[in-house]
Amino acid sequence: xxxKEIAERNRILEIRVGSHLFGTDTVDSDLDLFxxxxxxxxxxxxxxxxxxxxxxxxxxxxxxRNTKDAVDRKLHEFRKFxxxxxxxxxxxxxxxxxxxxxxxxxxEIGERLLNIAHVFPHKGAHHRFVKYADSQRHKxxxxxxxxxALERGLNHLGVWQDDAVLADVVASxxxxxxDLFVDLGSGKHVQCGDLHFERGVFVKKAKRMIRERxxxxxxxxxxxxxxxxxxxxxxxxxxxxxxxxxxxETGRIQFPLAYAGKILDIKAGKYxxxxxxxxxxxxxxxxxxAYDKSSLPKEPRSMYxxxxxxxxxxxFLTQ
Numbered sequence: 001x002x003x004k005e006i007a008e009r010n011r012i013l014e015i016r017v018g019s020h021l022f023g024t025d026t027v028d029s030d031l032d033l034f035x036x037x038x039x040x041x042x043x044x045x046x047x048x049x050x051x052x053x054x055x056x057x058x059x060x061x062x063x064x065r066n067t068k069d070a071v072d073r074k075l076h077e078f079r080k081f082x083x084x085x086x087x088x089x090x091x092x093x094x095x096x097x098x099x100x101x102x103x104x105x106x107x108e109i110g111e112r113l114l115n116i117a118h119v120f121p122h123k124g125a126h127h128r129f130v131k132y133a134d135s136q137r138h139k140x141x142x143x144x145x146x147x148x149a150l151e152r153g154l155n156h157l158g159v160w161q162d163d164a165v166l167a168d169v170v171a172s173x174x175x176x177x178x179d180l181f182v183d184l185g186s187g188k189h190v191q192c193g194d195l196h197f198e199r200g201v202f203v204k205k206a207k208r209m210i211r212e213r214x215x216x217x218x219x220x221x222x223x224x225x226x227x228x229x230x231x232x233x234x235x236x237x238x239x240x241x242x243x244x245x246x247x248x249e250t251g252r253i254q255f256p257l258a259y260a261g262k263i264l265d266i267k268a269g270k271y272x273x274x275x276x277x278x279x280x281x282x283x284x285x286x287x288x289x290a291y292d293k294s295s296l297p298k299e300p301r302s303m304y305x306x307x308x309x310x311x312x313x314x315x316f317l318t319q
Contacts, residue, residue: 001042007053007075010038010316013110014075015095016102022239023256024263034095035075038109038316043077051080082309086300088125090132090240093247096120099255109312116308119301121251126291129244130284133237137280140233140273147214149193153180154210162204166190166197169206229273235266238276241283248290 018032019025042048055073084092096117106114160169170183170190182191189196195213197206242262243253257263265271271279 001048003050004053004055006040006043006050007035007037007055010040011075011105012036012038012078012107013095013103013113014105015098016104017091017094017098018072021094021098021102021255022263023260024235024267030070030072033071033073033104034091035073035105036078036081036095036110036113037075038078039313041317044313044317050077052076078313079309082305085120086302086305088121088128088300090125090129090243093121093125093253094255097253097255102255109316112308112312116305118251119304121247122297122300123248123291123294124299125247125296126244126287126294129240129247130287133240133244133280133284136233136237136240137277140229140237140276146193149180150195150210150214153192154207154214156180157203157207157210160203162202162207164203165200166203166206167199169203170199227269227273229276231267231269234271234273234276235263237280238266238283239263241280241287245283245287245290248287248294248296251296 014033014035015021016031017034019029020031037053039050040048043050053075055075057069057071057073081092081095085096096114098114103114157169166181167190170181173179173181174183180192183199184191184196190199191197192210193213195209197209239257239259242257242259246253266276
């Protein structure tokens with residue numbers, strides 16, 4: 001079954017997301033598209049499953065970073081999208097509150113979905129946004145150290161034969177009191193940087209895994225060197241907390257973001273890491289206050305949303 005053809009044919013909504021939606025795009029920004037499609041009879045009643053299809057195109061520079069010619073385009077099955085929206089997944093809520101300029105396609109079903117965007121937010125969103133923000137804080141702090149550890153790990157493995165196993169490397173590190181390759185304990189793995197390996201993996205494979213990981217991070221290594229932290233994760237941290245506060249206070253997120261300029265300043269390295277951390281701590285407290293005062297319901301409006309989904313899918317399949 002050609003799921004890509006079904007997704008294209010049954011598309012109901014497609015949004016330009018990411019920096020273009022936030023109002024933080026530059027001339028070098030790549031294009032991110034998020035779409036929704038209605039399921040076919042085989043997906044609803046039969047044995048076929050399809051939550052999303054990837055229709056993107058890649059275009060990378062010498063560092064492995066996407067260029068402005070890259071297009072990240074995914075279409076998501078309608079019912080799956082609605083379930084994530086009910087959970088108040090931040091990226092999903094972005095789609096529901098997109099401004100008209102960034103809507104690249106919508107039909108009548110897509111229009112009706114956007115018209116009930118206000119019924120999806122609930123107070124549980126607070127915990128989602130704060131949790132996602134905390135993950136960005138964590139990545140902002142540890143990523144440079146991981147990158148350096150992986151480089152050291154790759155150099156260290158260079159003196160080993162390809163058919164040696166990591167268990168031997170770990171034993172050697174222990175004898176030298178070196179924590180570069182760490183045995184995490186019984187039933188667990190060997191860790192280097194942010195990579196985990198089976199104890200019995202060959203050095204040849206471990207080196208390949210590290211090279212792949214470093215190639216993905218190489219586009220960020222300039223940031224590590226220049227700023228001492230990853231400004232992208234720092235900007236995500238502050239943006240998520242600000243969005244969460246806005247959602248609790250107003251029941252929606254307005255695009256482009258009113259605070260887009262601040263996000264761009266973070267990406268430009270105009271704030272030190274300590275300033276970002278203090279800012280984030282203050283925003284977490286503001287988010288808690290906004291949560292306490294919010295008039296949003298405590299839980300999703302499940303019955304209303306479920307009826308909407310049933311009616312739309314039934315009507316679509318009986319056309």
